């Protein structure tokens with residue numbers, strides 16, 4: 001059994017767990033993400049979360065590798081991370097700092113790609129060779145597995161489905177564009193539109209968000225010949241059935257070519273363990289075990 005330390009770094013929380021290569025989750029701990037601009041203080045807080053699951057002795061806990069899921073953007077292999085929602089880290093050398101602190105190999109990838117690896121390993125896409133995993137939450141992200149392999153792209157950013165345009169004259173997007181999926185369907189966009197937290201959105205907004213996701217998915221399904229898309233994230237899973245029905249309906253309407261017609265959208269299968277299982281998968285993949 002290969003034992004991995006899984007680390008999930010998000011704008012609201014830091015989490016760590018010890019996870020075996022059969023998917024068994026052992027110790028798990030989390031803490032709020034420290035606000036502010038001190039890069040070192042945030043790294044110290046991350047060390048505390050990791051120490052809580054390793055008794056401060058990674059090698060003594062049998063851990064052979066560390067995998068990290070972190071918000072993007074980042075340079076290739078997560079050498080330098082600059083998560084949009086974590087202002088304290090700009091070009092922060094996350095991989096090397098963790099490797100130095102832990103004494104085991106460390107592999108870093110963006111959180112949506114990590115989720116794709118996790119869902120393809122033991123989640124709703126288990127065993128599937130061609131699928132996309134999406135996160136519809138505060139932001140919108142994605143990771144794509146094609147022919148059994150996670151797509152990286154030139155700089156490691158493949159799968160940014162949040163910036164597929166779904167309304168050419170739609171609202172401005174944080175990327176500088178207009179009408180991107182993220183500008184319509186992210187929690188941030190929904191809050192801007194309704195003036196309320198995303199969870200309080202009325203039914204017509206929930207359906208509009210679902211339709212926008214389905215339209216974006218239709219483009220991706222045609223582009224890459226994907227029969228399956230699994231969706232995680234607090235917005236998508238919080239809205240549940242009405243969201244998924246609207247998304248599938250829009251996909252069915254726009255999936256015209258024969259090979260795309262049967263494509264399915266399903267809720268992700270790993271629930272709130274998804275980010276950590278995905279992070280473990282990043283480590284085990286880098287280690288050559290997955």
Ligand SMILES: [Zn+2]
Nearest residue numbers: 163173175180
């Ligand atoms: Zn955009």
